[in-house]
Amino acid sequence: GAGVSQTPSNKVTEKGKYVELRCDPISGHTALYWYRQSLGQGPEFLIYFQGTGAADDSGLPNDRFFAVRPEGSVSTLKIQRTERGDSAVYLCASSSLGSTQYFGPGTRLTVL
Amino acid sequence: EDKVVQSPLSLVVHEGDTVTLNCSYEVTNFRSLLWYKQEKKAPTFLFMLTSSGIEKKSGRLSSILDKKELFSILNITATQTGDSAIYLCAGHGSGNTGKLIFGQGTTLQVKP
Numbered sequence: 001g002a003g004v005s006q007t008p009s010n011k012v013t014e015k016g017k018y019v020e021l022r023c024d025p026i027s028g029h030t031a032l033y034w035y036r037q038s039l040g041q042g043p044e045f046l047i048y049f050q051g052t053g054a055a056d057d058s059g060l061p062n063d064r065f066f067a068v069r070p071e072g073s074v075s076t077l078k079i080q081r082t083e084r085g086d087s088a089v090y091l092c093a094s095s096s097l098g099s100t101q102y103f104g105p106g107t108r109l110t111v112l
Numbered sequence: 113e114d115k116v117v118q119s120p121l122s123l124v125v126h127e128g129d130t131v132t133l134n135c136s137y138e139v140t141n142f143r144s145l146l147w148y149k150q151e152k153k154a155p156t157f158l159f160m161l162t163s164s165g166i167e168k169k170s171g172r173l174s175s176i177l178d179k180k181e182l183f184s185i186l187n188i189t190a191t192q193t194g195d196s197a198i199y200l201c202a203g204h205g206s207g208n209t210g211k212l213i214f215g216q217g218t219t220l221q222v223k224p
Contacts, residue, residue, distance in 0.1 A: 040216070042116075042217050043155070043200070043202075043214045048210055055209060056211060102157060103148075103154045103155045105152070105153045
C-alpha cells in the first residue's frame with residue numbers, strides 16, 4: 001500500500017533562496033506532522049496539523065518557516081530566506097487520530 | 113522541559129550477539145513510548161508501549177516499559193548485519209498535540 005511520500009528527495013539551494021517541501025500523507029490520515037533531523041540527532045518536532053488547521057506550531061524555529069495543508073491532505077513546508085543552518089533532513093509523518101505516526105523518506109535540504 | 117535520553121549513542125557488535133538499548137524519558141502527561149528503526153531516512157515503526165511491565169515482542173526484537181523509573185529498553189537477540197541502523201526512542205504526551213519527543217538515537221553496527 002502507499003505510504004507517506006515526500007518530494008523532492010534532495011534539494012540543494014543557495015543561502016537566501018526560498019524553498020518548498022511537499023508531503024503526501026497516507027490516504028485517510030487526518031493528522032500530519034513535520035520534523036527536522038540534523039546530523040547525529042533525533043527528529044525534532046516542527047508542526048502538527050489536524051485536518052486543515054495547524055493544531056501545534058510550537059516547533060517552528062522562526063517566522064521564516066511556514067506550513068500549509070489547505071485541503072487536509074497534502075502539506076507544504078515553506079522556508080524563506082534559507083540559511084546554512086537550515087540544512088537538515090525534513091521528515092513528514094501521518095497518522096489516524098491518536099494512532100502511530102508513519103514517516104516518509106524525508107527531504108534532504110542542503111543550503112550552500 | 114520534556115526530554116528523552118538514549119544510551120549508548122553508538123554500539124558495535126558481531127553477528128549473533130545480544131544487545132540492549134536504553135531510553136529514559138521525562139514527558140509531561142506521558143501517554144506512550146515508541147521505538148523506531150532508521151536505516152536510511154525514513155524511521156520505521158517498531159513498538160508502542162503504554163503499560164508498565166508488559167513486554168512487546170516481534171521476532172528477535174522485544175521491548176519493555178517501566179513507568180515508575182521512566183525507562184524503556186529494546187533488546188535484539190541473535191543480531192544480524194541487517195539490524196545495523198539507528199534506533200530511535202520517542203515519548204508521546206497527552207493533550208491535543210500528537211508531537212513526539214525523540215532521543216538522539218543509538219547507532220548500532222553489526223559486523224559479520
